[in-house]
Amino acid sequence: MKPIPRVSGFRIASPLLSGVVWSIIWLAAGTLLLSLLLYGTAISEQEVVPWVFGIHGFASLCGGxxxxxxxxxxxxxxxxxxxxxxxxxxxxxxxxxxxxDWTVRIPMLIVLAALFGAIGGMFGVNTGASRRPMR
Structure with missing residues (x-):
């Protein structure tokens, strides 16, 4: 029996580029959920900053x-x-x-993205069938 052919033959070869693309996809999903949360509840835009950093951390974790x-x-x-x-x-x-403008939030975002990307990378390298033996 022949497998069903792929709908699209497009595949990103670079691990770095595919991780950044998936990070942006998760960022878009988190932004959509956050906007629905703002619309549906009494949360003001000033109270959203921790949520925004959480979305960036999760997106970076998934990309890593x-x-x-x-x-x-x-x-x-x-x-x-x-x-x-x-x-x-x-x-x-x-x-x-x-x-x-340059504020303290910018270095915080860089550190958060690097940290959560590294944590995601530690989990991701141990999954999948494409694990290569260490030399």
């Missing part, structure tokens, strides 16, 4: 997981690099779209 799983080795460093690239992409978008 995906990139390290795809890489198959050096999980924490691949995950941390993915988290740093994710933070740079978010900050670059923020600077270009809203002309965001």
């Amino acid at each position: 997981f995906v990139s390290a799983r795809k890489s198959g080795r050096k999980g924490w460093s691949v995950g941390m690099t993915t988290g740093l690239f994710y933070a740079v992409a978010v900050l670059l978008t923020s600077f270009l779209a809203n002309d965001v």
Whole structure:
């Protein structure tokens, strides 16, 4: 029996790029949920900052997981690099779209993304069938 062919043959070869793409996908999902939370409850926009950092941390964790799983080795460093690239992409978008000023939140976001990306990378490298033996 022949397997069902893939709908799309598109596949991202780079573990780093696929991790950043999945981070952005999770960022979009978290932003949508946060906007529904703001719309449906009495939470003000000033009370949302911890939620925003939580969404960025979770997105970076997922991106680090995906990139390290795809890489198959050096999980924490691949995950941390993915988290740093994710933070740079978010900050670059923020600077270009809203002309965001430099505050203490920016280094906090960079550290949070790198830390959670590394944690995701540690979990992701130990999953999947593409694990390579250490040399």
